[in-house]
Amino acid sequence: MLKEIQGGVCAAKGFTANGVHCGIRKNKTKRDLALIVSETQASAAAVYTQNLVKGAPLTVTKNNIANGKASAVICNSGNANTCNANGIEIAEKMCELLAKELGIDPTDVVVASTGVIGQPLDITPIANGIPALVKGLGAHSDLACEGIMTTDTRPKEIAFEFTVGGKTCHIGGIAKGSGMIHPNMATMLVFVTTDCAISSNMLAKALSADVKDSFNMISIDGDTSTNDMVSVLANGMAGNEEINSEGVDFDEFCKALNAVTVYLCRQIAADGEGATKLLECKVCGGKDESAAKTVAKSVICSSLFKAAMFGADANWGRVLCAIGYSGADVDVQKVGVSFRSKKGEITVCDSGAGVEFSEEKAKEILLEKEIEILITLGDGNATATAWGCDLTYDYVKINGDYRT
């Protein structure tokens, strides 16, 4: 039983957060340094970008949580601290300065950065900002959320209450999506906190399994950032018996985690650069999970299809085309395609060929802000969902015109 609640990353017991402007960004109204702290050392797990070019903070975080423990998260926006000669040094310094202020061990810190790459990150504003950042700690998930935003047009925050072994637990998260910062690339950062008691190993297992069906199924533009990271801290303050193995309790935790991650996925996709629509591609009837996922992602990634959705154009041919070149093992003669939104559902393709449909009705459905693309493969029982957004003038503007 999941119940949506307020509080974001501070919904779970023992977690406080804050966000300040420390001076990395020129705009003084924009918070650029965020902090999340657990009262007690927590189980920690994280997954990182698969890009070979990796931000220095990711390397430091990986080392710090190698023991499966952490109690704070610090993250700056405005500079990704990536492709800099002294990146590791600066990321370690961030941990040291924060640890000193909090009275914890520097290796108990998860550190992240987002923004420009290839430009040295000055430690001075961060060093100057940390005292106020720590002093202001409270139920300020919203401020932390602001502190990690780049060109996101809205904050992304959620929390749920759930039950494990008769104890009420809480889980919440904040995310920043595919915002882009001069002059470089987008980053997806997600920080999740929970008071559920779970071992580091089981937390890592839950997170790894989850991202395969959540964050790894989002595409805004096919570009994988150098700084992507999803991390979870679980401090056990809910008082449930620690989850140490698979079973009912673990399943409950995974469900709650998935509710947080899927919500944030949808938020990130809907707030893709320049996006006017959330696209959710649901594939069923796949031969296996891999085929279903490959098809869902191929459709969500197709520039042609995304541009068509911007124009509310029901051209199922582009869906079929993207399925055809996806590389998935499918029989195109069996493919069916429908579009659905809160205005209704319309079938546009059956058995690999077009069916007659009302263009007017299709347009009405596709003019909505959330569109489902339903694909049946007729090859088996596997399903998959991928999230994305339409391709718009503003995507080009944000990414092409920034410096002109």
Next chain:
Amino acid sequence: MLKEIQGGVCAAKGFTANGVHCGIRKNKTKRDLALIVSETQASAAAVYTQNLVKGAPLTVTKNNIANGKASAVICNSGNANTCNANGIEIAEKMCELLAKELGIDPTDVVVASTGVIGQPLDITPIANGIPALVKGLGAHSDLACEGIMTTDTRPKEIAFEFTVGGKTCHIGGIAKGSGMIHPNMATMLVFVTTDCAISSNMLAKALSADVKDSFNMISIDGDTSTNDMVSVLANGMAGNEEINSEGVDFDEFCKALNAVTVYLCRQIAADGEGATKLLECKVCGGKDESAAKTVAKSVICSSLFKAAMFGADANWGRVLCAIGYSGADVDVQKVGVSFRSKKGEITVCDSGAGVEFSEEKAKEILLEKEIEILITLGDGNATATAWGCDLTYDYVKINGDYRT
């Protein structure tokens, strides 16, 4: 010794061509039916889209030239004859009607279509148009080229003279690029003719090898059409001793073929939907050819990088990012990146990190219409080149707004 000449697909001896408006398209000023004919039966080879969804004409062509022989090419625009129940029947009918008019065997016809998919293609306008199409045959490569265009903004035509075994040979080609037709997808069609004598087997070998480094290295938007085809007819009328094996003569032929294909590749990329710039990504120092090609294509395909080029923004971070997620085996610490155009060359990244450069000079270089992105991997001797274009407002407009 290659010499550029006039004449397109009619530059080679014994080839004539024509293009007419037969009525598939509503716009009467737009030719929609094209024909290329060889006086004598020619060696024929073709390569086809790897999309699982394949246009019916491709299936018919594949059968027709299974014996390595053909003497005519017919192609309509305005309807791709794909995903239709009677597609094969219609494509075969096109061959039959043309063959009857020309007095040749229907299986000696290469047939192609480009345009809308999923809408039945009416044979009537084609049947009515064929007599005039045949009657008007002459040195009209330009008219055939017009007949295959969709939203291409300019015709793509080239020819070269070369020498094989002391005999002067000619080779020429026409192409249509990433134009898009309501309501569906882009198609790349390329027709090459030559009077060089070469066996069907060696022609197929030359073409297969060539497309790996030419047409397979173009990307406009990452979408692979259902109807892509590249075909070559070689009628032997130059009188050289037929090329039956590898050797000097075969090499000369391959060079000439490559001159045609690379020219057309650059033309197709430069005329990508909405494009304002041709991007040519040249990778050297790859561990192997696969790594070099993977890197070149990943950069050319990156929406973020393409949007940056539209904005003449030298953000090398996006190049590094695309290299990092390409999947190629590279050491990112060794990567170097420069931008070059006729205004000069500027190095922006060395050993995986940014170098100081003049933003002003970079802007001057990137404001040109043809940009080279030079990448050194420092891992070996393999090289690769990929072609693409920038991502612009007009791409979104062409593909999103067509029906709105």
